[in-house]
Amino acid sequence: MAILISLLVTLVLVAVPILGVAAGAEYVLGVVLPYLAFLVFVVGFILRVVRWASSPVPFHITLTGGQQRSLSWIKGSKLDNPSTTLGVVGRMALEVLCFRSLFRNVKTELHPEGKLSYRWEKWLWLFGLALHWSLLIILIRHLRFFTEPVPFLVGWLESLDGLFRFGYQAFYITDLLIVLALTFLFLRRVVVARLKYISLSADYFPLFLLGGIATTGILMKYVSKVDIASIKELALGFATFRPVVPEGIGTIFYIHLFLVCVLMAYFPFSKLMHMGGIFLSPTRNLANNSRAVRHVNPWNYPVDVHTYEEYEDEFREKMVAAGIPVEKG
Amino acid sequence: MYNGSKVLVGLGLFFLIVTVPFWLGFGTEELAPELDLDTPAIAQLADKKCIEPTGVMREEHMQLLEQWRDQAVRMGNRYYEASDGTVYQASLQNTCLDCHSNKSDFCDRCHDYGKVSPDCWTCHLDPEGMEL
Numbered sequence: 001m002a003i004l005i006s007l008l009v010t011l012v013l014v015a016v017p018i019l020g021v022a023a024g025a026e027y028v029l030g031v032v033l034p035y036l037a038f039l040v041f042v043v044g045f046i047l048r049v050v051r052w053a054s055s056p057v058p059f060h061i062t063l064t065g066g067q068q069r070s071l072s073w074i075k076g077s078k079l080d081n082p083s084t085t086l087g088v089v090g091r092m093a094l095e096v097l098c099f100r101s102l103f104r105n106v107k108t109e110l111h112p113e114g115k116l117s118y119r120w121e122k123w124l125w126l127f128g129l130a131l132h133w134s135l136l137i138i139l140i141r142h143l144r145f146f147t148e149p150v151p152f153l154v155g156w157l158e159s160l161d162g163l164f165r166f167g168y169q170a171f172y173i174t175d176l177l178i179v180l181a182l183t184f185l186f187l188r189r190v191v192v193a194r195l196k197y198i199s200l201s202a203d204y205f206p207l208f209l210l211g212g213i214a215t216t217g218i219l220m221k222y223v224s225k226v227d228i229a230s231i232k233e234l235a236l237g238f239a240t241f242r243p244v245v246p247e248g249i250g251t252i253f254y255i256h257l258f259l260v261c262v263l264m265a266y267f268p269f270s271k272l273m274h275m276g277g278i279f280l281s282p283t284r285n286l287a288n289n290s291r292a293v294r295h296v297n298p299w300n301y302p303v304d305v306h307t308y309e310e311y312e313d314e315f316r317e318k319m320v321a322a323g324i325p326v327e328k329g
Numbered sequence: 330m331y332n333g334s335k336v337l338v339g340l341g342l343f344f345l346i347v348t349v350p351f352w353l354g355f356g357t358e359e360l361a362p363e364l365d366l367d368t369p370a371i372a373q374l375a376d377k378k379c380i381e382p383t384g385v386m387r388e389e390h391m392q393l394l395e396q397w398r399d400q401a402v403r404m405g406n407r408y409y410e411a412s413d414g415t416v417y418q419a420s421l422q423n424t425c426l427d428c429h430s431n432k433s434d435f436c437d438r439c440h441d442y443g444k445v446s447p448d449c450w451t452c453h454l455d456p457e458g459m460e461l
Contacts, residue, residue, distance in 0.1 A: 239354035
C-alpha cells in the first residue's frame with residue numbers, strides 16, 4: 001500500500017509538468033518553481049537544523065565502538081571511540097564520507113540447533129555508498145550548466161566519470177551506479193519481510209523521486225535528446241538572476257526539473273534531512289570523555305539549595321538549646 | 330540554541346555550498362553562445378536551411394551523425410533522405426562541414442559552452458586545419 005501510494009504520487013508529479021508544458025506554463029516550471037523550491041530547501045533546511053540545535057542533549061551519549069581512552073598501557077580506539085575534538089572530527093569524516101557505521105553491519109541469525117551466527121553483510125553499505133557518492137558527483141557534474149566558463153574541477157570530474165564511451169559521447173559510470181543502487185535500496189525494502197513491515201510511504205517516495213529524476217536525466221542524455229545549449233541558457237539565467245526560458249526545450253527536461261524542485265521542497269520535511277542530521281547526532285558528535293569532563297544537563301533548572309551552614313545559622317539557638325551539637329559555637 | 334557557534338559555522342558552510350551556482354554565476358556576461366552561420370557556402374545558398382529543421386538539428390544532430398556513421402561504415406549506405414524528401418550524402422566531412430566550414434565558430438561554440446567533447450575529431454579532420 002505504501003509502495004502504491006508513493007508510486008501514484010510520483011506518477012502524478014510526472015504528469016504535472018506534462019500538463020504544464022501543454023498549457024504553456026514554461027515560465028512557471030522553468031523559473032518560478034525552481035526559485036521557490038530552492039528557497040524552501042535552504043530556509044527549511046536551516047530552520048530544521050536550528051530547531052534540532054535548540055533541543056538540549058541531556059546525557060553524554062557517545063556510542064562506544066571501540067576501547068575508550070584509558071590507562072596508558074591499554075590501547076584506545078582513537079577514531080571509533082574518540083576522546084578529543086580532533087578524534088570526533090575524524091569519526092565524523094569517516095561516518096560521512098565512508099559510512100563507517102553501516103560497514104559494521106552484520107547479519108545475525110539464530111539457527112534451529114540454537115547456534116547464533118553473525119554473517120558478513122556489506123551490501124547496504126556498498127549500495128548506500130554508491131548512491132550517495134553518485135549523487136554528489138552527478139550534482140557537481142551539473143555545475144557545467146550553471147557556470148560559464150565551466151570550472152576546471154567540474155570538467156575534470158566529468159571526464160573521469162565519463163571514461164567509458166557510448167556512441168560518440170561519454171557514458172557516465174555514476175548514471176549506472178545510481179540506478180543500480182536505487183534498485184537495490186528499493187528491492188531491499190520489498191524483499192526483506194521485516195524491512196517491508198517497517199517501510200512507510202516516506203521511505204519509498206524519496207526512492208521513486210530520485211529514480212524519476214535519474215531516469216529522466218538518463219533518457220535525456222542517451223535516448224530522447226534535448227537541446228543542451230538552451231537548457232544551459234535557462235540554468236545560467238537561474239544562477240545569474242536573469243531568468244530566461246528559451247524556446248523549444250523538450251517536455252522531458254521540464255519533468256526532470258519539476259521532480260528536482262519537488263525533491264528540494266520536500267527535503268527539509270523528510271528523512272532526507274539526515275544530510276544535516278548526521279552532524280547533529282549526539283552519538284557521533286560527542287567525544288567520549290565523560291569520565292574526564294562533566295557533562296551538565298542543560299535541562300537542569302536552578303535548584304534552590306539550603307546548605308547546612310545556612311540551616312545551622314537559622315536554627316543555631318534552638319539547636320544549642322536542645323543540646324544538638326553545632327559546628328560553629 | 331545549544332552549541333550555537335558550531336551550528337552556525339556548519340549552517341554557514343551549508344549555505345555557501347548550496348549557493349555555489351550563484352557565486353560562480355557572478356560576472357557571467359553572455360547567457361547563450363552565438364553561432365556563426367556566415368560562411369561562403371551558406372552565403373551562396375538560395376534557401377538557407379539545414380537538412381532538417383533547426384530545432385531537430387539542435388537536439389538530435391549527434392544521433393543523426395551516429396546513425397550516418399553506422400549506416401555508412403557498416404552497411405555501405407552513404408545516402409540520407411531528409412524528412413522533406415531531399416537526399417543528401419550521409420557524410421560529416423562532405424555534407425555538414427561543406428556549409429559549416431567554421432568549426433571553431435560553429436561546432437565548438439556550443440560544445441565548449443555545454444562542456445561536451447564529442448569523438449568526431451579523433452577520426453575526422455578539422456576543416457580549419459589539422460590540430461595535432
